[in-house]
Amino acid sequence: xxxxxxxxxxxxxxxxxxxxxxxxxxxxxxxxxxxxxxxxxxxxxxxxxxxxxxxxxxxxxxxxxxxxxxxxxxxxxxxxxxxxxxxxxxxxxxxxxxxxxxxxxxxxxxxxxxxxxxxxxxxxxxxxxxxxxxxxxxxxxxxxxxxxxxxxxxxxxxxxxxxxx
Amino acid sequence: xxxxxxxxxxxxxxxxxxxxxxxxxxxxxxxxxxxxxxxxxxxxxxxxxxxxxxxxxxxxxxxxxxxxxxxxxxxxxxxxxxxxxxxxxxxxxxxxxxxxxxxxxxxxxxxxxxxxxxxxxxxxxxxxxxxxxxxxxxxxxxxxxxxxxxxxxxxxxxxxxxxxxxxxxxxxxxxxxxx
Numbered sequence: 001x002x003x004x005x006x007x008x009x010x011x012x013x014x015x016x017x018x019x020x021x022x023x024x025x026x027x028x029x030x031x032x033x034x035x036x037x038x039x040x041x042x043x044x045x046x047x048x049x050x051x052x053x054x055x056x057x058x059x060x061x062x063x064x065x066x067x068x069x070x071x072x073x074x075x076x077x078x079x080x081x082x083x084x085x086x087x088x089x090x091x092x093x094x095x096x097x098x099x100x101x102x103x104x105x106x107x108x109x110x111x112x113x114x115x116x117x118x119x120x121x122x123x124x125x126x127x128x129x130x131x132x133x134x135x136x137x138x139x140x141x142x143x144x145x146x147x148x149x150x151x152x153x154x155x156x157x158x159x160x161x162x163x164x165x
Numbered sequence: 166x167x168x169x170x171x172x173x174x175x176x177x178x179x180x181x182x183x184x185x186x187x188x189x190x191x192x193x194x195x196x197x198x199x200x201x202x203x204x205x206x207x208x209x210x211x212x213x214x215x216x217x218x219x220x221x222x223x224x225x226x227x228x229x230x231x232x233x234x235x236x237x238x239x240x241x242x243x244x245x246x247x248x249x250x251x252x253x254x255x256x257x258x259x260x261x262x263x264x265x266x267x268x269x270x271x272x273x274x275x276x277x278x279x280x281x282x283x284x285x286x287x288x289x290x291x292x293x294x295x296x297x298x299x300x301x302x303x304x305x306x307x308x309x310x311x312x313x314x315x316x317x318x319x320x321x322x323x324x325x326x327x328x329x330x331x332x333x334x335x336x337x338x339x340x341x342x343x344x
Contacts (some may be wrong), residue, residue, distance in 0.1 A: 011320050016336060022202035025310050034287040067246040103203040104307035132202065150252070152300065 005097065014056065025104070036138050038122075040052065042089040042163035049087065051139045052077045055124050066150045075144065076125035081114060086161065091163055098162040099143055099155050104132040107143070107153040114163075120145050133157060173225040176337070179223025181234040185241060188214035199314065205301050207314040208293040212322025215262055216287045219281055219326045220268050224337060229269070235263025251299055258295040262288035281327040288320030 038054075040047040056078040066071050068097040084091050097120075113119050122146045123130055133140035134157040141158040149155075188210050194240070195209035220239075224230040239259030251258055269284040291314035301310050324336050 006280065009281075014313065014316050014320065016309070018317050019305060021310045021313055025204065025306055026202055028306075068253070069341065103200070103205060104301075105205055105304050106302045106304075108302075 007074065036133065038141055038158055038161065040087060040089065040161045040163070042084070042091075043165065047087050047089075049083070051124055051133070051141055054083065054122050054141060056082070058132065059121060061121075061144065061146045061147070062152065064149055064152060068149075068151075073119065073127050075123040075127075077121050077123040077141075077144075079118070080120040080122055080143075080161070081117070084114075089163060094163050096164045098164060099153075099158065100160045100162075101155050102157040102159045105155055105157075107155050109145070109153070111164075113145070118151070119147060131156070169225070169227060172337075173227060173230075176224040177221050177234050178237075179231055179281065180217045180224065181238050183239075184214045184217030184221070184234070185238050185247065187217060193297030195318070200316075202310060204303070204307055204311055204314065207296060208311050209318050211262075212289050213291050213317060213322070213325065214322075215266070215285055215319070216281075216322035216326035216329070217293065218263055218266050218288065219323070220282050220330045220333065222270055222277065223330055224333065228271065229267055231263040231266035232260060233263070235260040235266075238263075242320045248312055251296070254299050257266070258292060261295055262292040278324070278327045281330065282320055282323030285323035285326055286316050289315040289319035289322065312321070 036052075037048050038051045041050050055076055056127070058074065058076050059079075060072065060074045062070055062072045070156065081091065091114055093109070094111045096111050096115055099109070100106045109120060117134060123142045123144050124139060126142070131140045131142045132138070142157065143153065143155045143158055145153045192206060192210045193212045196206040199206040199209050217236050218231045221234050236256065236259065239256035242255045242259060243253060245254075265288045266284050269280070269287055273280045273283065290312060293312055297311055298309060301311070
């Protein structure tokens with residue numbers, strides 16, 4: 001009997017802790033996310049960019065999924081290096097970029113990938129469909145890395161782009 | 166090495182296939198939770214998959230059975246395209262939890278509810294940790310939540326495994342499944 005009570009207490013404690021931590025993570029949603037925007041962090045500065053601002057040009061490309069299947073898509077958005085140039089971020093000596101999404105997914109780019117023309121884009125529209133944000137009814141951003149052998153770095157619900165010196 | 170009987174192999178094959186399918190069936194349900202908490206899906210569903218490895222280990226009752234089932238699950242996941250972004254590394258994320266189940270079975274004598282829960286929770290923790298290491302790269306509080314979700318999933322999976330094992334073992338002992 002004592003053993004069963006102990007098991008029940010431990011299970012309840014784990015559940016309560018999970019709920020508490022889960023609600024904490026959920027409530028740490030930044031003001032930028034609520035405003036339909038992403039944050040660019042570089043050289044100690046934080047620049048908030050509205051999703052609407054990213055709809056600059058159309059581009060096309062081929063992506064490969066985890067099963068190795070290729071598919072061609074048309075996008076609207078902006079090339080990452082163009083966005084950084086536009087915001088006055090000097091990335092000529094950047095060693096890499098750390099990207100994270102609103103649901104805590106992360107991916108990394110090397111400095112060379114960032115500087116390679118036609119490699120990394122931020123898409124707000126894919127094949128005529130707006131990219132949806134994490135909150136229902138909001139617009140979102142998806143990172144597209146052309147040339148990858150899977151879509152591991154195609155981060156959805158993009159929230160923060162951190163340029164590493 | 167003790168030779169495995171056809172019955173043991175059949176039970177192991179059945180359990181590893183059920184485990185592989187269970188995760189995909191339960192994922193849409195658990196994703197409701199992980200979406201709410203804003204962490205990647207997966208860790209909350211893994212317990213139901215690993216529950217079948219624990220059951221399979223107990224039904225086969227041979228050391229190393231869970232590791233072998235995990236390894237075959239990994240191979241199947243790659244062959245069937247279930248491995249996602251893990252690619253060939255899925256072998257590791259599927260095999261290690263099996264190894265943990267075998268080690269727990271070796272360390273714990275009693276086969277009551279605590280054994281099933283502990284075995285399932287430890288296996289889930291290892292599976293979630295390896296997935297994070299290879300794919301998600303979560304850190305800080307998000308990683309803590311990811312691991313806690315895996316623990317909850319392990320508890321649920323352990324309880325299911327205990328109940329299912331009690332029923333299936335009775336059928337097996339009664340001779341409902343013969344080699």
